[in-house]
Amino acid sequence: MIKDKVKKIIGKVKRLTSRFHEMNILLVLIVLIISFAILNNRFISLGNITNLLRSTSIIGVVAIGMTFVIISGGIDLSVGSVLALSSVIAAKLMVSGVPVFLSIIISLATGALAGLLMGIIIYEARVPPFIVTLAGLSVFRGIAMLLTDAKKIVGLPESFANFAVMRVFGLPAMAIVWLVLIIIGVVIARYSVFGRNIFAIGSNPEAARLSGINIRATIYKVYALGGFTSAVAGILMATRLCGGSPSAGSGYELDAIAATVLGGTSLTGGIGGVFGTFFGTMIIATISNGGNIMGINPFVLEIIIGILIVLAVVFDHLQKRRGI
Amino acid sequence: MVLENKEIIRMEGISKQFPGVTALEGVDFQIHAGQIHGIVGENGAGKSTLIKILTGALQPTSGDIFVDGKKVIISDPIVARNLQIGAVYQDLTVARNLNVAENFFLGQIPKNRFGFVSWRKMTKKTAEVLKELNIEVDPNMILEKLTAAQKEMVLIAKQYFKKYKVVIFDEPTALLTSKDTEELFRIIKKLKKEGVGIIYISHRIEEVFEICDTVTVLRDGKKIACIPINETDIDGLISRMVGRNIDNMYSITHQPLSKEVLRVENLSKTGVFKNVNFNVNRGEIFGLFGLVNSGTTKIARAIYGSEKFDKGSIYIDSKNVRITSPSRAVANGIGFLPEDKKTEGLAIKLSVRHNINLSSYSNISRMGFVKRKLENKNALQQVESLNIKTPGIEQIVLNLSGGNQQKVVLAKWLVNQCKIFIFEEPTAGIDVGAKEEIYKILELLIKKGSAIIMISSYLPEIMGIADRITVVYEGTQMGTLSRDEFDEKKLLQLASGVNLKEDNIR
Numbered sequence: 001m002i003k004d005k006v007k008k009i010i011g012k013v014k015r016l017t018s019r020f021h022e023m024n025i026l027l028v029l030i031v032l033i034i035s036f037a038i039l040n041n042r043f044i045s046l047g048n049i050t051n052l053l054r055s056t057s058i059i060g061v062v063a064i065g066m067t068f069v070i071i072s073g074g075i076d077l078s079v080g081s082v083l084a085l086s087s088v089i090a091a092k093l094m095v096s097g098v099p100v101f102l103s104i105i106i107s108l109a110t111g112a113l114a115g116l117l118m119g120i121i122i123y124e125a126r127v128p129p130f131i132v133t134l135a136g137l138s139v140f141r142g143i144a145m146l147l148t149d150a151k152k153i154v155g156l157p158e159s160f161a162n163f164a165v166m167r168v169f170g171l172p173a174m175a176i177v178w179l180v181l182i183i184i185g186v187v188i189a190r191y192s193v194f195g196r197n198i199f200a201i202g203s204n205p206e207a208a209r210l211s212g213i214n215i216r217a218t219i220y221k222v223y224a225l226g227g228f229t230s231a232v233a234g235i236l237m238a239t240r241l242c243g244g245s246p247s248a249g250s251g252y253e254l255d256a257i258a259a260t261v262l263g264g265t266s267l268t269g270g271i272g273g274v275f276g277t278f279f280g281t282m283i284i285a286t287i288s289n290g291g292n293i294m295g296i297n298p299f300v301l302e303i304i305i306g307i308l309i310v311l312a313v314v315f316d317h318l319q320k321r322r323g324i
Numbered sequence: 325m326v327l328e329n330k331e332i333i334r335m336e337g338i339s340k341q342f343p344g345v346t347a348l349e350g351v352d353f354q355i356h357a358g359q360i361h362g363i364v365g366e367n368g369a370g371k372s373t374l375i376k377i378l379t380g381a382l383q384p385t386s387g388d389i390f391v392d393g394k395k396v397i398i399s400d401p402i403v404a405r406n407l408q409i410g411a412v413y414q415d416l417t418v419a420r421n422l423n424v425a426e427n428f429f430l431g432q433i434p435k436n437r438f439g440f441v442s443w444r445k446m447t448k449k450t451a452e453v454l455k456e457l458n459i460e461v462d463p464n465m466i467l468e469k470l471t472a473a474q475k476e477m478v479l480i481a482k483q484y485f486k487k488y489k490v491v492i493f494d495e496p497t498a499l500l501t502s503k504d505t506e507e508l509f510r511i512i513k514k515l516k517k518e519g520v521g522i523i524y525i526s527h528r529i530e531e532v533f534e535i536c537d538t539v540t541v542l543r544d545g546k547k548i549a550c551i552p553i554n555e556t557d558i559d560g561l562i563s564r565m566v567g568r569n570i571d572n573m574y575s576i577t578h579q580p581l582s583k584e585v586l587r588v589e590n591l592s593k594t595g596v597f598k599n600v601n602f603n604v605n606r607g608e609i610f611g612l613f614g615l616v617n618s619g620t621t622k623i624a625r626a627i628y629g630s631e632k633f634d635k636g637s638i639y640i641d642s643k644n645v646r647i648t649s650p651s652r653a654v655a656n657g658i659g660f661l662p663e664d665k666k667t668e669g670l671a672i673k674l675s676v677r678h679n680i681n682l683s684s685y686s687n688i689s690r691m692g693f694v695k696r697k698l699e700n701k702n703a704l705q706q707v708e709s710l711n712i713k714t715p716g717i718e719q720i721v722l723n724l725s726g727g728n729q730q731k732v733v734l735a736k737w738l739v740n741q742c743k744i745f746i747f748e749e750p751t752a753g754i755d756v757g758a759k760e761e762i763y764k765i766l767e768l769l770i771k772k773g774s775a776i777i778m779i780s781s782y783l784p785e786i787m788g789i790a791d792r793i794t795v796v797y798e799g800t801q802m803g804t805l806s807r808d809e810f811d812e813k814k815l816l817q818l819a820s821g822v823n824l825k826e827d828n829i830r
Contacts, residue, residue, distance in 0.1 A: 187693075191693050191694055191696065192689075192692050192693050192694065193685040193686055193689045193692055193693070193694055194692060196678065196681075196682075196685050196694060197685065199671070199674055199678065200671045200674065200678070200682055203671035203672060203673045203674050204667065204668075204670065204671045204672060204673075206667060206668045207667070207668050207669055207670055207671050207672075207682075208671065208682070209630070209650055210628075210630060210650050210660055210662060210668055210669070211650070211654070211682045211683040211736065212650045212651040212653065212654030212655070212683045213651065213682070213683065214651055266673075270671065270673040270674065271673055
């Protein structure tokens with residue numbers, strides 16, 4: 001009787017873990033957090049945790065869009081530059097007296113438009129996403145620099161700048177934005193037609209085409225989404241820096257890719273998820289934050305993160321080979 | 325000085341078993357120096373399996389191979405190359421971005437005394453070989469810029485240059501015009517004169533008579549005959565190739581043909597197919613039969629909107645429809661089951677559930693969100709009714725067997741409530757048991773009033789299953805036969821372009 005019950009529960013857990021292949025990576029995250037908490041009780045303090053969430057939220061938001069792009073079989077190297085461009089545009093508009101809300105809307109639209117533009121080139125001209133977004137990285141950064149004369153734009157309205165330190169139910173508002181976007185991302189990936197089509201295209205574009213899926217619309221949308229999340233990150237960056245910096249977010253593309261891959265999303269497309277990316281982002285953040293508190297040399301931490309990324313992919317491949 | 329009749333390769337009692345299928349059974353095969361030995365047989369007769377064993381791509385289940393009288397084990401293609409066995413494949417295995425000379429010397433680039441690549445030597449030697457064979461190609465040309473025919477000539481020249489003892493030609497004329505074919509034959513005869521043993525595989529029976537000395541006939545994995553070419557004729561060869569009774573695997577209940585569902589008028593695409601006309605009725609299985617590269621696949625894909633065409637119109641339920649993309653075809657109730665399920669039919673890394681609903685998501689969603697209950701219901705229903713063997717609907721389709729994968733592709737279209745199904749080689753690469761199940765499903769589909777277009781290059785299958793067959797040879801519709809007119813010999817003759825005047829072909 002009891003044996004049967006135990007078996008049933010084990011079966012249920014197994015089914016659950018096989019369904020969410022992010023479970024492995026969540027396990028790693030939990031182990032990390034517990035070990036840091038044991039090694040140093042300052043790590044688990046409320047102040048540190050909120051700080052951790054706040055500082056990670058910007059790259060976390062970027063990684064959400066990146067996850068969708070990578071699942072579709074593409075890559076987006078322009079995220080850091082789009083982030084800078086959107087933050088600069090938002091700042092410029094606010095400084096020139098445009099209402100905060102409207103400034104944010106225009107800035108987000110700019111980001112989505114930048115992504116859409118790249119999506120159009122990728123699909124219509126069949127140029128590899130790597131090249132198009134590499135060009136985007138250069139072009140959008142250049143525009144941001146031109147608009148600002150390479151100087152930070154300061155003097156934002158207080159109501160906007162205060163957002164960075166605002167708290168809702170004890171959590172930093174910035175982190176809330178991130179968590180809400182994660183939930184939206186998970187819903188899109190799992191429960192929307194758009195999400196299903198992204199997976200299908202990433203898994204096998206030819207089969208998707210022959211199944212009657214509208215590849216054009218899906219590719220357009222997925223890069224627009226990438227641009228949009230970068231723009232959201234740009235707004236967060238502007239409130240955090242109290243200004244629009246044209247050099248913000250440089251190198252973010254690699255951090256976002258690292259978090260995505262660490263979270264179990266396959267660089268060849270078709271496999272992955274937003275939860276995984278969340279955990280991946282958190283692992284990287286936890287290692288650098290926890291390591292810092294413990295006084296570990298930051299260069300050593302970088303090495304550890306690098307090794308972890310390779311291990312994650314190797315593990316992924318081993319699992320896949322067993323699957324075949 | 326050439327030693328005529330010296331045996332180079334002897335294959336003895338070669339058998340090859342695949343799970344559920346016997347591809348070859350006790351086949352003997354010899355090739356002599358200076359001999360052009362043809363291999364003929366229907367699709368699935370075992371020709372390519374035999375060649376793959378000889379070139380080390382596959383290992384025989386039993387049987388021995390002797391090269392120059394010594395027993396060898398050809399464990400991989402490198403061993404075959406070291407034994408001086410070369411092959412010219414249809415898919416042209418070349419480094420496309422390198423030039424002709426580099427392709428000649430691939431893997432053994434000559435160096436000058438400073439240790440750098442000796443371009444001069446490479447170009448000079450390549451030019452010499454090309455000249456010897458009278459092939460007019462510049463050694464400095466990038467391979468990609470050559471025509472298909474030129475590429476093939478270059479590839480053959482490379483085999484000549486490497487002084488291979490045996491060269492295998494697998495459908496070498498598939499991509500060539502008749503003028504290029506002549507050129508090819510000239511070079512093959514030159515190789516023969518040099519004492520090379522040549523294995524020649526072709527669907528074009530007339531070519532076999534033109535070039536081969538000896539011909540081996542394979543049927544259902546067995547050697548039926550090995551005869552000198554001058555002791556037989558086209559009829560004799562074709563009857564040896566077929567001569568099999570169709571077993572009751574194909575006994576399905578046909579439906580009375582009622583209303584026309586699809587009509588194709590004057591469908592043409594320059595250089596691919598021209599003036600294709602046919603109609604398909606409710607409850608009918610309409611066969612499109614042709615040998616390799618006959619254009620049947622292209623015609624079907626044109627109807628499905630995945631291949632463009634220049635001229636012609638398509639009518640569904642007597643209404644003229646413009647199908648410019650697969651998504652338009654799907655909207656018009658057409659479903660397509662490609663031959664290569666893994667690369668074209670399935671999103672292989674995704675679940676059974678996801679694949680079954682793949683083309684229906686817009687029908688089972690509200691405001692862009694998928695109705696999960698409906699999605700699961702669709703998947704469960706299909707798994708149940710098609711008897712798809714899977715541990716559950718969350719299983720990744722990669723882990724299913726070929727037959728079950730085919731069922732998943734079919735389920736995708738059933739969920740989408742298609743009324744016209746295009747099956748491209750529906751049973752390619754699946755075992756006998758699963759084949760029968762697929763036929764039963766076809767039977768069920770026509771019973772429900774669907775119209776089916778079936779492309780098959782496997783004659784017994786298409787004769788057993790189809791209500792009518794239209795035969796295509798090099799893009800030309802050779803004739804349409806109804807069930808009581810089916811005759812293996814006649815179909816094969818039409819499909820081989822026999823009796824067709826040369827100038828009608830292109």
